[in-house]
Amino acid sequence: MNVLFSVKDITKTFNLSKKQQKILKTKETKKVAVKSLSFDAYEGEIYGLLGPNGAGKTTTLRIASSLIKPDTGDVLIQGFSVVKDPAEVRRRIGFLTSELKLEDFFTPNYLFDYFSRLHGIPETTIKTRKQMLFDQFGIHPFCEVKVSDLSTGMKQKVSLAISIAHDPDIIIFDEPTNGLDIITAKTVTDFLIDLKNQGKTIILSTHIFSLVEKLCDRVGIIIDGEMVYTNTVSEILKTSDLETLFFSLYASHGGNF
Numbered sequence: 064m065n066v067l068f069s070v071k072d073i074t075k076t077f078n079l080s081k082k083q084q085k086i087l088k089t090k091e092t093k094k095v096a097v098k099s100l101s102f103d104a105y106e107g108e109i110y111g112l113l114g115p116n117g118a119g120k121t122t123t124l125r126i127a128s129s130l131i132k133p134d135t136g137d138v139l140i141q142g143f144s145v146v147k148d149p150a151e152v153r154r155r156i157g158f159l160t161s162e163l164k165l166e167d168f169f170t171p172n173y174l175f176d177y178f179s180r181l182h183g184i185p186e187t188t189i190k191t192r193k194q195m196l197f198d199q200f201g202i203h204p205f206c207e208v209k210v211s212d213l214s215t216g217m218k219q220k221v222s223l224a225i226s227i228a229h230d231p232d233i234i235i236f237d238e239p240t241n242g243l244d245i246i247t248a249k250t251v252t253d254f255l256i257d258l259k260n261q262g263k264t265i266i267l268s269t270h271i272f273s274l275v276e277k278l279c280d281r282v283g284i285i286i287d288g289e290m291v292y293t294n295t296v297s298e299i300l301k302t303s304d305l306e307t308l309f310f311s312l313y314a315s316h317g318g319n320f
């Protein structure tokens with residue numbers, strides 16, 4: 064199997080501000096968000112990163128997307144290093160987070176064209192790709208409506224379309240269905256299946272067990288910044304369910320209930 068996405072022993076420590084220390088109720092001045100974390104995703108699979116809040120999923124995916132640098136370690140995307148070659152990495156990935164903020168003042172039409180041009184996509188390709196993606200997500204009736212006037216679900220669909228405007232081989236989704244109503248969440252999960260059927264490699268983070276069981280080929284479980292378990296979902300489901308497995312791992316790693 065061809066490894067397209069390889070996380071190699073990454074560690075990331077954040078300095079905590081006084082405000083963060085207060086929120087986290089700690090006197091520590093540093094937080095190790097990710098500790099010597101490694102995993103591989105194979106071509107054409109959906110790999111799920113499962114973990115509770117604060118486990119380090121977002122930090123891992125932000126490093127893999129070249130948004131922040133690891134203290135040590137590296138992530139190789141189709142062989143390109145996020146540390147040494149972030150521009151090559153950005154060409155090859157699409158990154159979507161539920162926290163992505165689209166500028167309120169602009170329209171889906173404008174934003175799609177703008178980000179596509181940043182990727183250097185030819186104008187004719189932008190037009191056909193936009194037609195296809197806006198069709199798929201029902202964006203056409205809203206394509207000239209300002210982002211500020213769109214529903215949360217429509218904003219997420221527009222973000223999704225923009226994140227894959229350049230037709231990347233590898234797509235990284237951080238909590239893709241977070242905060243979405245059940246109908247939009249289904250549109251997004253159906254689309255993930257569609258992308259997999261097109262041969263795309265997908266890495267997604269979530270804390271929703273059913274999403275992993277339904278969508279993912281393999282799963283890695285992260286607790287307190289460490290990868291504590293990884294396996295195929297079909298192997299796990301032969302003897303247990305994901306929720307039971309997760310809570311037994313959580314308990315054995317000192318998790319608080």
Ligand SMILES: Nc1ncnc2c1ncn2[C@@H]1O[C@H](COP(=O)(O)OP(=O)(O)OP(=O)(O)O)[C@@H](O)[C@H]1O
Nearest residue numbers: 077078079094096115116117118119120121122123
């Ligand atoms: N910029 C930052 N400064 C300080 N601490 C941070 C920063 N970003 C993340 N952290 C801390 O690192 C840890 C891991 O955070 P991260 O967002 O990666 O977790 P997560 O698994 O994605 O959780 P969630 O589902 O809540 O987003 C948390 O304790 C978080 O408070």
